[in-house]
Amino acid sequence: MNPTGNLPKILVTGGAGFIGSHTVVSLVEAGFEPVIVDNFSNSERGVLDGLRGILGRDVIAYEADCNDAGAMEDIFQKEAFIGVIHFAAFKAVGESVQQPLKYYRNNIDSLLLLLELMPKYKVHNLVFSSSCTVYGQPEHLPVTEETPRLPAQSPYGNTKAICEDIIRDAVRSQVPVKSIALRYFNPIGAHPSGLIGELPRGVPGNLVPFITQTAAGLRDQLTVFGNDYDTPDGTCVRDFIHVMDLAEAHVQALRKLNETNADAYYDVFNIGTGRGETVLEVINTFERETGVSVNYTIGPRRAGDVEKIYADVTKATRSLGWEASRSLADSLRDAWRWQQKLGQEV
Numbered sequence: 001m002n003p004t005g006n007l008p009k010i011l012v013t014g015g016a017g018f019i020g021s022h023t024v025v026s027l028v029e030a031g032f033e034p035v036i037v038d039n040f041s042n043s044e045r046g047v048l049d050g051l052r053g054i055l056g057r058d059v060i061a062y063e064a065d066c067n068d069a070g071a072m073e074d075i076f077q078k079e080a081f082i083g084v085i086h087f088a089a090f091k092a093v094g095e096s097v098q099q100p101l102k103y104y105r106n107n108i109d110s111l112l113l114l115l116e117l118m119p120k121y122k123v124h125n126l127v128f129s130s131s132c133t134v135y136g137q138p139e140h141l142p143v144t145e146e147t148p149r150l151p152a153q154s155p156y157g158n159t160k161a162i163c164e165d166i167i168r169d170a171v172r173s174q175v176p177v178k179s180i181a182l183r184y185f186n187p188i189g190a191h192p193s194g195l196i197g198e199l200p201r202g203v204p205g206n207l208v209p210f211i212t213q214t215a216a217g218l219r220d221q222l223t224v225f226g227n228d229y230d231t232p233d234g235t236c237v238r239d240f241i242h243v244m245d246l247a248e249a250h251v252q253a254l255r256k257l258n259e260t261n262a263d264a265y266y267d268v269f270n271i272g273t274g275r276g277e278t279v280l281e282v283i284n285t286f287e288r289e290t291g292v293s294v295n296y297t298i299g300p301r302r303a304g305d306v307e308k309i310y311a312d313v314t315k316a317t318r319s320l321g322w323e324a325s326r327s328l329a330d331s332l333r334d335a336w337r338w339q340q341k342l343g344q345e346v
Contacts, residue, residue: 014088083125096156133157154304185239185272189331190338197338237308242326272311
């Protein structure tokens with residue numbers, strides 16, 4: 001079955017990535033036609049096969065860099081988009097500390113190009129992939145959208161704050177763009193089919209794929225970065241959200257933008273579960289749900305890590321009609337199913 005030509009098309013930059021690919025599934029289920037643009041620098045072409053397996057048809061996909069003005073202009077000319085979801089960005093906190101210029105150039109320039117192309121091609125709706133890292137280490141928990149943005153703990157986090165400001169300023173200048181920035185907390189899990197999931201290249205930078213790879217015997221040991229934080233068990237606290245819950249939030253954000261009559265509009269929403277869990281709680285839950293032990297050790301704190309953060313999601317529930325419905329246990333079972341499907345691939 002080929003992609004349908006009469007559905008509203010949504011440009012999904014970084015659509016072969018972890019969050020992007022799951023959002024592609026949610027978009028199709030909601031009656032949209034996603035169009036992926038990805039340079040596969042941090043994703044695999046095999047994701048397209050996984051999407052075909054889930055959806056029963058191909059998804060339109062272009063291999064291109066979102067900083068390539070010529071390539072992006074060609075795509076905008078070929079496809080009549082009604083909206084854009086912008087995922088494409090470098091995202092490893094530790095690497096951003098080591099290579100800040102790489103992060104600033106890639107993450108900011110790609111947004112600037114989109115904001116130049118969208119008005120030219122009369123594309124008005126933009127959902128931006130932001131992050132709870134814009135809050136830094138908040139003074140009060142849970143964080144609301146009114147919580148002051150503190151200095152980011154990493155260049156990665158700072159690029160998200162800068163990009164939010166760029167969108168806000170563009171909207172204030174009456175650029176005809178309506179935009180919602182979704183401030184993600186910590187996406188984990190995989191599609192329940194086991195056909196797509198998180199697939200980091202090399203050593204994982206995120207907790208759950210490191211847990212699953214260690215449990216599968218692909219990694220010798222998981223290092224927990226610090227156990228001397230001011231938290232219940234000394235390890236960092238995060239708000240872990242199932243990636244399919246997060247994907248569905250993007251669909252709701254698009255619907256909100258479509259329903260908004262203003263020519264220029266900007267708002268931000270926290271997307272999390274509203275609960276915080278420690279790193280050790282995640283490991284223990286994984287072991288309980290799968291029956292597989294995880295070999296871990298306690299190491300020193302990691303540069304750029306925030307001690308504890310979790311969301312107040314009242315605004316998203318009220319305004320977007322969205323809330324997370326899947327549990328930490330659901331997320332970890334799905335992540336393990338995905339890891340088992342991968343087998344011995346690293």
